[in-house]
Amino acid sequence: MIRFIVSRLVGMVLVLIVVSLVTFLIFQAVPLLAKSSPVYYYIGKAPATPELLKSLTHRFGFDQPLPAQYWSYLAGFFGKNITDGTSAAVPCPFPCFGYSFRRNELVSTLIGQALPVTISLAVGAALLWLVGGLLVGTLSGLKPGSFIDRAGMGAALAAVSLPIFFTGPVLLLLFVYTLGVLPDNNGYVSIFTDPVGWFFSLLLPWVCLALLFAALYARLTRSNVLETMNEDYIRTARAKGLDRRTIVVKHGLRAALTPIVTIFGIDIGGLIGTTIITESVFNLRGLGALSIQSIRDMDLPVMLGVTVVAAFALVVANFIVDLLYAVIDPRVTV
Amino acid sequence: MRFKRKTLAFASVAVVGAMLLAGCSSNGAKSGGGSSSAATTGFNAAVDKAINPSTKTGGTLKLLSSTDCDSWDPARTYYGWCLNMQRVFSRTLVNYSKVNGTKFTLAPDLATDLGQHNADYTEWKYTLKDGLKYADGTDIKAQDIKYAVERSYATDVITGGPGFYFTAIINAPSSYKGPYKSGDLPSSAIEVSGNTITFHLKKAFADFNYLLGLPTSAPVPKAKDNGANYTKSPAASGPFQISSYTPTKSVTFTRNKYWKQSTDTIRKPKVNEITLTINSNSDDIDNQLRTGAADARMEQAVNPTFQSQILTQPKLKANADNPAGPTTRYTAIAASVAPFDNIHCRKAVFYAWNKAAGLAIAGGAAAGKIAYSATPPGILGYDPSYNPYPSGKDNTGDVTKAKAELKACGKPNGFATKYAYSTPDPTNGKAFAAVKAALGRVGITVSAATSSASDYYSTFVGSPNNVKNQGLGLIAAGWGADFPTPYGMFQNIVNGNAILPQGNSNYASINIPAVNKVLDDTGTPSTQQSGEALNHALMEGAQFLPTRYAADLWYRNPRMTNVTSNNALGFGAYDVVNVGVSDGK
Numbered sequence: 001m002i003r004f005i006v007s008r009l010v011g012m013v014l015v016l017i018v019v020s021l022v023t024f025l026i027f028q029a030v031p032l033l034a035k036s037s038p039v040y041y042y043i044g045k046a047p048a049t050p051e052l053l054k055s056l057t058h059r060f061g062f063d064q065p066l067p068a069q070y071w072s073y074l075a076g077f078f079g080k081n082i083t084d085g086t087s088a089a090v091p092c093p094f095p096c097f098g099y100s101f102r103r104n105e106l107v108s109t110l111i112g113q114a115l116p117v118t119i120s121l122a123v124g125a126a127l128l129w130l131v132g133g134l135l136v137g138t139l140s141g142l143k144p145g146s147f148i149d150r151a152g153m154g155a156a157l158a159a160v161s162l163p164i165f166f167t168g169p170v171l172l173l174l175f176v177y178t179l180g181v182l183p184d185n186n187g188y189v190s191i192f193t194d195p196v197g198w199f200f201s202l203l204l205p206w207v208c209l210a211l212l213f214a215a216l217y218a219r220l221t222r223s224n225v226l227e228t229m230n231e232d233y234i235r236t237a238r239a240k241g242l243d244r245r246t247i248v249v250k251h252g253l254r255a256a257l258t259p260i261v262t263i264f265g266i267d268i269g270g271l272i273g274t275t276i277i278t279e280s281v282f283n284l285r286g287l288g289a290l291s292i293q294s295i296r297d298m299d300l301p302v303m304l305g306v307t308v309v310a311a312f313a314l315v316v317a318n319f320i321v322d323l324l325y326a327v328i329d330p331r332v333t334v
Numbered sequence: 335m336r337f338k339r340k341t342l343a344f345a346s347v348a349v350v351g352a353m354l355l356a357g358c359s360s361n362g363a364k365s366g367g368g369s370s371s372a373a374t375t376g377f378n379a380a381v382d383k384a385i386n387p388s389t390k391t392g393g394t395l396k397l398l399s400s401t402d403c404d405s406w407d408p409a410r411t412y413y414g415w416c417l418n419m420q421r422v423f424s425r426t427l428v429n430y431s432k433v434n435g436t437k438f439t440l441a442p443d444l445a446t447d448l449g450q451h452n453a454d455y456t457e458w459k460y461t462l463k464d465g466l467k468y469a470d471g472t473d474i475k476a477q478d479i480k481y482a483v484e485r486s487y488a489t490d491v492i493t494g495g496p497g498f499y500f501t502a503i504i505n506a507p508s509s510y511k512g513p514y515k516s517g518d519l520p521s522s523a524i525e526v527s528g529n530t531i532t533f534h535l536k537k538a539f540a541d542f543n544y545l546l547g548l549p550t551s552a553p554v555p556k557a558k559d560n561g562a563n564y565t566k567s568p569a570a571s572g573p574f575q576i577s578s579y580t581p582t583k584s585v586t587f588t589r590n591k592y593w594k595q596s597t598d599t600i601r602k603p604k605v606n607e608i609t610l611t612i613n614s615n616s617d618d619i620d621n622q623l624r625t626g627a628a629d630a631r632m633e634q635a636v637n638p639t640f641q642s643q644i645l646t647q648p649k650l651k652a653n654a655d656n657p658a659g660p661t662t663r664y665t666a667i668a669a670s671v672a673p674f675d676n677i678h679c680r681k682a683v684f685y686a687w688n689k690a691a692g693l694a695i696a697g698g699a700a701a702g703k704i705a706y707s708a709t710p711p712g713i714l715g716y717d718p719s720y721n722p723y724p725s726g727k728d729n730t731g732d733v734t735k736a737k738a739e740l741k742a743c744g745k746p747n748g749f750a751t752k753y754a755y756s757t758p759d760p761t762n763g764k765a766f767a768a769v770k771a772a773l774g775r776v777g778i779t780v781s782a783a784t785s786s787a788s789d790y791y792s793t794f795v796g797s798p799n800n801v802k803n804q805g806l807g808l809i810a811a812g813w814g815a816d817f818p819t820p821y822g823m824f825q826n827i828v829n830g831n832a833i834l835p836q837g838n839s840n841y842a843s844i845n846i847p848a849v850n851k852v853l854d855d856t857g858t859p860s861t862q863q864s865g866e867a868l869n870h871a872l873m874e875g876a877q878f879l880p881t882r883y884a885a886d887l888w889y890r891n892p893r894m895t896n897v898t899s900n901n902a903l904g905f906g907a908y909d910v911v912n913v914g915v916s917d918g919k
Contacts, residue, residue, distance in 0.1 A: 036793035040837065048792065048837025055490040103581060104563045169617060177621055184627050185618050186611055187583065283613045285583060293582065298788060 008322070012315045017074070019311040020304055024070050027300045038062055038298065060101060073098060073304070082106075097308070098301035100294075107305040110290060115309075117188045118286035121209065121278065122271040124202055128210035129217055130264060134253075136214070137221025141256075142248065144226060152218060160215035167208045168281035175204065187283040205282040209275065213267060217260065224256035231255075258329050262321055269317025273310025380890065380898045380908070381657040382435035386916065388895035393915040394607040395894075398623070399633040400616040402582045407565040408549035409485050410495040414814060415633045417549060418904030421601070422587055422608060422911045424552035425571040427460045427479065427531075428543045430902050431600045433909050436712045438818055438902040440543050443600055444474065444553070444571070448543055455538040455857050462529040467592035468555065469575035476531040478553035480524045481513060483533075486550060488512025491561050496816050499545050503856070505536040514561065538857030544817045547903070573603040573911065585610040604896065604914025623889050624650070629915070630894065630908050635886030641700060644889060653892055658702050658885040659905040660712035660823060661814035663692075665769075665879040666842035670798065671751070671807040678743035680876040683808070684723040685736035688772035692881045693729075695764045700887045704729050705880035708872045712901055713815060713823045715865020722873045736776045748777020751807035755782070756790035762810060769808070780808065795841045798833060809841045812884065818902050820865045821853060828872055829853045846875040893917055 031038050039057045040048070057063045061072070081089040082099040090099060090106065097107035136156065140149040175182045182200055189197035228234065229252050237247050276288035287306055294302035326332050379385045403416035408424045411417060421429070428448055431441035442448055445460040466474040486497025487510050506523040510516050525532040533542070545551070558569050566579060574587040587608040595602070610632065613619050620640035622628040636644065644650045665687075673679040689704045696702065706721035725731045740746055753769055755762040763782075770780045783806055785794035795801060795809045815823035826832055830845025831854065848871035852864055872878050886906050890897055895914040899906045 031789070031793075036789050036836075040789075040792035048796075048834060050835065052489050053836070056493065059490045101562070104565065105581070169615075172618060172621070177625055184622060185613065185615060187613070280614045281618075283615050283618065285614075289614055 008319050012312075012319065015315055016308055016311055020074070020308050021070065023304050023307045024073070024300070027298075027303060028066055028069075038300065073301075097305035100299050100302050102297045102299045103302070107301045110302060111287070111305050111309055114285055114287045114290045116190070117279075117284050118272055118275060118288065120188070120191065120198070120202055121205055121275055121284060121286060122268055124206040125209035125213070126264070126268045126271070128206050129212075129214040132210060133214040133217025134221050134260070137218040138225055138248070138253065140218065141222040141225025141229065144222075149222075153222070156215035156218040159211040162211065164208050164212065164277045165281060167211060168204070168278065171204050171208060172281075185283050188285060201282075201284075205278050205284060208281075209271075209278050216263075220260060220263070221256060224259060225252060228252045228256045254328070258325065261324055261328060265317045265321030265324070266314070269314040272313035273306055375652055375892070377651045378655050378657070380434070380655045381901075381906075382898075384434070384896050384898040384912070386892075386895040386897060388604075388914055388916060390895065390914055390916065390918060391604045391606075392918045393605050394609060394919065395605045395630075395910060395913055395915060396628045397608060397610045397910065398619045398628045398631050399610060399612050400614060400619060401633055402612055404494055405565045406568055406576065406579065406585070407492070407495075408552040408568060409482060409492050409497055409554070410565065411549065412495050413633070414903060414905040415907045418900045418907045418909065419610070419632065420549035420552070421572070421900075421909065422574045423570040423572040423576060423590070424549045424568070425466075425598070426546050426549060426552050427462075428546040429600055430547055433900040433902040433904070434898040435901065436716070438712070440547055441600055443598070444479070451540075451542070455540040455542070455859075456535045457532060458535070458542050459530060459532040462531070463597050464529075465594055465597055466571070468553075469570040469590040469592060471592050472555065474553050474571055476526045476529050478555050479531055479551055480519065480526050481556050481559070482551050482554040483524060484513045484519050485554060485559070486512075487516075487519075488514050488561075495550055496548055497550050499548070499816070500550065503535045503537040503539050505534045513556070513559075540857055540859040541819050541821060544819050544822060547817060573598065573601050574608060583612055601911050602896070603911060608910065620889075623891070626891055626893070629891040629913075630910065631889065632907055632910070635906075636889050638697065640889070641697070641887050644887060645700060650889070653890050655888050655890070655899055655906065656700050656885050657888075657899050657901050657906040658711055658883045659814065659901050660710045660818050661702075661812060661884040661905060662705055662708060662710045662823075662880050663696075663702075663812040663882045663884050664705070664708070665753075665881060666795075666809040666811050666844070667877045667879060668801050668807055668809065668842040669877060670802040670843060671805050673743060673745060673749055674751070674807050676743040677876050678739045679745060679749070681723065682736045682739035682743065682745075682776065683773065683778065684876060684879055685725060685732045685739060686773050686776045686778065687725060687879060687881070688729075688731045688768060689725055689881050690729040691768040691772065692765060695761060695768055696882065696884075700885065702882045702885035705883050707869050708828075708878050708880050709820070709823070709865060709869040710815075710883040712818050713820055713865060714860045714862050715820055715867075715869045717866060717869065720866075720869065720873075722870075723876075731772055731775070733775055740776060740778075745777075748779065750779040750781070752783040752805050753780045753808040753810065754790075754795050754801075754804075754806040755784060755810040756787045756794075757784045759787070765810065791839070792837050796834075796838045797836050798838060798843045799835070801841065801843070811841055813839070814884075814905055819860045820868050821856060821860065824849075824868060824872070825853050828878060842877050844872075844875065844877045846871055846877075849875070 028038065037057065039053055039060065039062055061069055076096050079094040079096055080092055082092050092099065092106055095108060097111065100107055100110060103110060136152040140152045143149055172185055176185060182204065187201065189201045191198040234247060234252060237251050273287040273291060275286060276292050279286045279288040287309065290302065291306040294306060375385055403411055403419065404413050405411045408420055411420060425443050427443060427445040428440050429443035430438055432439035440448065444462055444466060446463055450459045451457060462476050468474060483500055485492045486500050487506065491514060504523050506519055510519060523534055525534065553571055555569055567576065570576065570590050573590055573593045575590045576585060577588040578586045589606055617637055617639065619631050620636050623631055624640065644654045667674050667680045667683060669675050693701060693704055707717065709715040740748060753766055755766055766782050773780050783804060793800060795806060813827050826839040828840060828844045828849055830850045833840050833843050849868055852868040858864065888899065888906055888908065890908060893916045895916050897908050897913050900909040
C-alpha cells in the first residue's frame with residue numbers, strides 16, 4: 001500500500017511537470033512560428049517602437065533563453081519574490097504559479113478566487129447526475145423493455161445530445177426571463193455571504209451540466225445492473241428468500257457500482273478547469289472562465305497555472321478512485 | 335399513410351390557431367410603437383442631442399459589459415468605451431462639452447480656459463480652477479497633472495494607452511524614462527508654478543487641447559501611484575469615484591462628495607450610483623436590456639439576434655441609436671507587392687470593388703454607410719459628396735472602368751493577388767468571398783491569406799517585410815480615430831513617417847508626400863480645408879480603399895434621462911456621466 005502511494009505520488013509530479021512543459025512550449029512556439037514574440041500581447045494599441053519592444057521584452061524575461069525561462073518558473077514554485085524592476089518586489093509564497101502582468105495579481109490569488117466557483121459547480125452537478133443517473137439506470141435495468149426503460153433511455157439520449165450552449169440559454173429564457181422564478185444571471189454568489197443566493201446562482205448550471213453526464217451514468221448503470229442481476233449469486237439470494245430491496249441494493253448495485261466509481265472520479269476530476277462553456281453561459285468566474293480569459297489575453301503564467309491545477313485535479317481524482325476501488329472490491333489489492 | 339378525418343381536423347385547428355396567435359403578437363408589437371413621448375424619443379433620437387431631459391436626481395444606473403476595461407488607469411486605457419467610462423471619474427484640463435453628433439466641442443474642465451498658447455503653438459499654459467478636490471478630500475494640484483504626463487514616459491510600466499501622443503511632442507530629455515527611474519521632468523518640459531502649468535513642446539501642436547481631452551493627463555497624486563497596480567484604485571477627480579472594483583466581475587461608482595458642480599460645466603450627474611457588471615454571456619446582456627433589468631450595454635453594439643429584433647419591432651427600435659462614428663473600414667493596397675506598384679492596377683481594384691455587398695455582409699444599413707473617401711463623419715475633411723472612384727449607381731462596382739484601368743497597367747486579362755484578413759471572425763471570411771467574386775469579374779484572382787487575430791496586426795500585416803514577402807497585396811483593416819482630428823485619425827495609419835518594422839499600423843506603407851505634409855504640419859490648426867487636402871491626396875494615391883464608415887447599434891432603457899451618444903471618443907456608447915433615471919431607482 002505504501003509503495004503504491006509513493007509510486008503514484010512520484011508519477012503525479014512527473015505528469016504535472018510534463019503538462020506544464022508542454023503548455024509552456026506551445027505558448028512560446030506559437031509566436032515564434034509566426035516570427036513574432038509574446039511581448040506583443042502586452043503592448044496594446046500603442047505603436048511598437050523598437051525601444052519599447054526591447055524594454056518590455058526585458059521586463060517580462062522574454063529575452064532569456066527558453067530553458068532558463070522555464071527553469072525559473074519551475075524553481076520558483078516553492079516560493080520566490082517576484083520583481084519586475086519597476087515597483088517593490090511581490091512575495092509569492094508556495095505554491096507559486098507566477099505573476100500575471102496583465103492582471104497585476106499573483107496567479108495563485110486568481111486561481112484561489114476561481115477554484116471555489118468551479119468546485120461548487122462540479123460537486124453540485126456531480127451529485128445531481130450521480131443520483132439521477134443511478135436512479136434512472138437502476139429502474140431501467142430492473143425492468144428492461146418496459147415503458148420506464150424506454151422513456152428513461154430516450155430521455156437520456158436527448159439530454160446527452162443537447163449541448164450546453166443550447167440548454168443553458170433555453171433554461172435561462174424559460175426560468176429567468178419568461179417565468180421570472182429565478183434571479184438575473186449575474187454570476188456566482190459565495191456560499192459564505194449568501195447561501196440562498198449561492199444555491200440559486202448555481203441551480204441552472206448544475207442542471208445543465210448534470211444533464212450531459214447523467215445520460216452516460218444511466219446507460220452504464222442500466223447495463224451493469226442487467227448483467228449483475230442475471231448472475232448466479234443473485235438467483236441464489238432470491239432463492240434464499242431475501243427481499244427485493246436487499247438484493248438490488250446490497251448485492252446487485254454493489255457489484256454494478258465499481259465501474260461507476262471509476263468514471264465518476266475521472267469525470268469529477270476532469271471537470272476542474274474544463275467547464276468553460278457552462279461558466280461562460282452562466283457568467284461564473286471559475287477556472288474555465290479564467291482559462292479562456294487567459295488564452296484571449298495570452299497571459300502565460302495564468303494559462304500555465306490553470307493547466308497545472310486542472311491536471312493535478314485529474315491525477316488526484318484518479319488516485320483516489322484507485323484507492324476506493326480497493327475498498328469497494330475486496331478482490332483488488334493495491 | 336391515410337389521414338384520418340379527426341387528425342385533419344386537429345391539424346387545421348392547430349394551423350389556424352397558430353396563425354391567429356402570430357397575428358396577435360405582431361399586432362401587439364405594432365400598436366405599442368406610438369407613445370406620447372414620440373417627440374423626444376425614437377430611433378436615432380439620441381445621436382445628436384440629449385433626449386428625455388429631466389432634473390430628477392437619485393437612483394442607480396445599471397450598466398453591463400461582456401469584458402472588463404483594458405485598464406482603469408487613465409493613462410493606460412485605450413478602448414473607446416473605456417475612454418467614455420473615464421468621463422465618469424477622471425477630469426482633465428480640457429474636455430468635451432459636446433460629444434454627440436458629428437461636430438464636437440472642447441471646453442475648460444479643470445482649467446479656467448482653453449489655455450493660452452504662443453504664436454507657433456509650442457507653448458501651452460493653463461491655470462487650474464479653485465476648489466478642486468479628489469474623492470478623499472485632498473486638493474488637486476497642477477503638479478499632479480505634470481506627474482500624470484510624466485507617467486506616460488515609463489513605457490515599460492504604463493503600457494497600452496495613447497501616452498505616446500504626449501511623449502512624441504513634449505520637450506523632454508531623450509533619456510527621460512518616467513518618474514520611477516528618472517525622477518521629475520525639468521521645467522523646460524513641463525513647468526508648474528502655483529496653480530499654473532505650462533507645456534513646452536519640441537514639436538508644435540495646434541490641436542493640443544484634443545490630446546488633453548484624452549484621459550491620459552488626468553491628475554494622479556504621486557502618493558497614491560502604485561505603478562502597474564494603479565488600475566485597481568485610481569484617484570477620482572470627477573463627480574464619481576470607483577468605490578469597489580472586482581477585476582473581470584464588477585465596478586461600482588459612487589458620488590465623489592468633494593466634487594463641486596460650480597467647478598464643472600461639462601458634467602451634470604444625476605444618479606447616486608453607477609454599477610458596471612461584467613457578464614461573460616454576451617447574449618444574456620441583450621436579454622437583460624430587452625426586459626429592462628439593465629439600462630445600457632457599454633462595450634459594444636448589441637448582438638445580431640437582438641439587433642434584428644430591434645430593427646423589426648418599432649417598440650424596441652424607438653429605444654435604439656445607430657450613429658456612424660469616426661471609424662473607417664478599408665482595404666490597404668500594398669504598393670510593395672506587384673503589380674500594385676502600378677497605380678492603374680490599384681485603381682482597377684478600386685473600381686471593381688463591390689461596396690454594397692460588403693455592407694450587406696457586415697450587417698446591412700445598421701452596420702454603417704458606404705464610404706466614398708477616407709475621412710469619416712466627425713473628422714474635419716469629411717465630405718460625403720467626394721467620390722473619386724464611383725462604383726456604379728448601386729455601389730456594386732464599375733466593371734467597365736476597372737477593365738480600362740487594367741488595360742492601362744498592362745494587365746488586360748487581370749492578375750493574381752492575395753487578400754489578408756484575420757481569423758476566426760466569420761464575417762471576415764464572408765467578406766473575402768464577396769471580394770473574390772467582385773474582383774473575379776474583371777479577371778483579378780484573389781486568394782486568402784489569413785492569420786489569427788492575436789498576430790494579425792502585430793507581425794502579419796504589421797510587418798512591412800512580411801507584407802512584401804508573403805505578397806499581401808490587399809489588406810483588410812479598419813481604424814477608429816484616437817481623437818476626432820485628421821491627425822488623431824490618420825497619423826498612425828497613413829503617415830509615411832510613422833512606418834515601423836513591426837506592430838506597424840500603416841499596413842500598406844503608404845508614403846504620399848502631400849499626406850505626410852498635412853499630418854506633419856501639426857503647428858497649424860486643423861480645418862475643413864486641410865482635412866480635405868489630406869483626404870484628396872490620400873485617395874489620389876489609390877492605396878487606401880475605404881469601404882464603409884462603421885456604425886454600431888446601441889439600445890437604451892427608456893427610463894434613462896438626459897441620454898446622448900458619445901461619438902467623440904466612445905464610438906456611439908452613451909455618455910453615462912450625465913444620465914439620470916426617471917423612476918429614481
